[in-house]
Amino acid sequence: MKKFMDENFLLQTETAQDLYHNHAAKLPIIDYHCHLDPKMVAEDYQFKSITELWLGGDHYKWRAMRSNGVEERYCTGDASDWEKFEKWAGTVPYTLRNPLYHWTHLELKTAFGITKTLNPDTAREIFDECNAKLATPEFSARNLMRRYRVETVCTTDDPADSLEYHIATRKSGFEIKMLPTWRPDKAMAVEVPSEFRAYMEKLSEASGIRISTFDDMIDALRKRHAFFAEQGCKLSDHGVEEFYAEDYTEAEIKAIFDKVYGGTELTRGEMLKFKSAMLVAFAEMDWETGWTQQFHYGAIRNNNTKMFRLIGPDTGFDSIGEFSTAKSLSKYLDRLNTEGKLTKTILYNLNPCANEMIATMIGNFQDGSVPGKIQFGSGWWFLDQKNGMEKQMNALSLLGLLSRFVGMLTDSRSFLSYPRHEYFRRTLCNLLGNDVENGEIPFCEMARVRQMTEDISYYNAKKFFQF
Incomplete structure (x- = not known):
């Protein structure tokens, strides 16, 4: 019987143990998607x-x-x-x-x-x-990051955020990079007109552009996008239920904006057209600056209305959703690709039944310009556990190139979540180690396997995001 959580935890073979202890474990952490509070880092919170x-x-x-x-x-x-x-x-x-x-x-x-x-x-x-x-x-907050040998973290930030704490942290000389990530979800949240109007006023104040038309809003977003880029931002992130790829005209979108900005509720069809237009606009901004766009999709949020009213969102009442997304995702990516405006992209699905769909979809839009330009993101939220990570990596292995995978992230608000990188690395090493010892990977390729382990743990992300 093995001891609980000893040095070889999750590592079932000698090869897995070698891969982890001599290759994966020694590498720093790049946490390219998290929800840490930048103020806590800036103030070195105790x-x-x-x-x-x-x-x-x-x-x-x-x-x-x-x-x-x-x-x-x-x-x-x-x-x-x-x-x-x-x-x-x-x-x-x-x-x-x-x-x-x-x-x-x-x-x-x-x-x-x-x-x-x-x-x-x-x-x-x-x-x-x-x-x-x-x-x-x-x-302290900073010393916890040092303890885990964190090299870079990318927080999640609204376009209207001042980024004052990122700026203060950088000016303080803190050796760990804390970079913002552009999360513009509120700019396409048109379900409640009063909330959308309030956000437009906030965006107007942050950008210094008076917003009263759709073009004004795009100008304001572009100005904030440029500001984020000046502060070192290299990624965007979008939390969507599904992918939006409706056909629309420019005139339609301008009219829809006027309607919701004026306080009138939209039809479902109007909402879908507007969201489709915004996803394209965001993608074009990211392509122009060479950013990587990320899509976290498939959650049904705030299912418990009673508790939502009592304690608000993000309190543990969300679940995996069921959406038919393949055609809309393909249409969205194809539109950008046809126009020559498809930037580096990471797709994270929350429902594991979409693993094989995502693993095949990313292959449709690889263009040889960047290794792994379109990525199948690591197991997310309910799937960032051993079984979920193994299923994601197995699907990517069978239908794509696991070797080009940019690896793990915490997606967490906690300064104690960095061991999730260790958990992932151990799981990765166990998968590869088992394949070697089962005769599915030849032992003569061990140098490649060791490099592959280090790449997925650290180097792929560093090169992909150009940190």
Whole structure:
């Protein structure tokens, strides 16, 4: 029987162990998509407790706690830090076979050097030990990033954001790059006219351009896009339910803008046309600047209306959606490609039933200009666990080139989520190691396998994004 989470955790063969310990583990981390708070990095935030650091915004943990019968006040409510931590510790033994069990203990081990398993009996001891360490300068936000040998992080930022904390961080001389990512979802969120109008006013103030027409909005977005580029931005990101590729005319889009800007609700058909036009406009801006565009699609968000009204979005009431996206995705990419305006692209699907579709779709638009120009993104959200990552890599391996994959990211708000890169690297090394030892990859190609491991863990991302 193997010991839980020893040095060879998830590594089933000697070849896998060699690939991980001698190649993947030694490399820095490029976290090219996350949701860290830039202010915390700029101010080198000192966390008040392990509860704040671990449970402050982690809807993965909240979902598990609710499923375990824990009342909401211990998740997002007014319970004390200790009470919340105690409830989480009581939930952890019930998360066996959930990735939360592995992530929890990887984070305790790699950040705090704690190898005890978390349960009600060890909760107080672990709570006190973590808090004592968090009170020291060595465990500030920046030092946690240093601890995990982070080289670059890309946060997720609205076009109207000032980016003041990115600027301040860079000027401070902090050696780890913190770059913004352009996330313009609100500029195409026309479902509620009053909210869209309020956002236009915010965008107008940020850009210095008075917005009253569609052309004004595009000018304002272009100005902000240029500002993001000046601050080192190299990626955009779009969170969409599905891909939008309706036919439209310029006159139609201008009329739709006037309608929603004036406070009138749109029909579904009008919404789809407007979103389709905006996705094209965003893609053209990214192509002009050589950015990489990312699409995270397939989530049904805020399913629980009661809880949405009580505590708002991003609180753990989202799920995998079912959408027929192949034709619209193909049409969207084909339009950009035909016009010579298809920039580097990463596609992340949330429903694993689309794995093979995405793996074949990306092959349609590779053009030889950049290795892996169109990428199948790593397992996302509900799929960023061992099984989900293996399925994504297997589909990419069978139908594309795993060797050109840009690898893992945290997609997290937590400064303790960096072990997800370790989790991914171990899973990758195990897949490749098993293939070698099963005779599916010849041993004479081990030099290539070792380089492939290092490329997917680090070098592909560094070259692809030109960090």
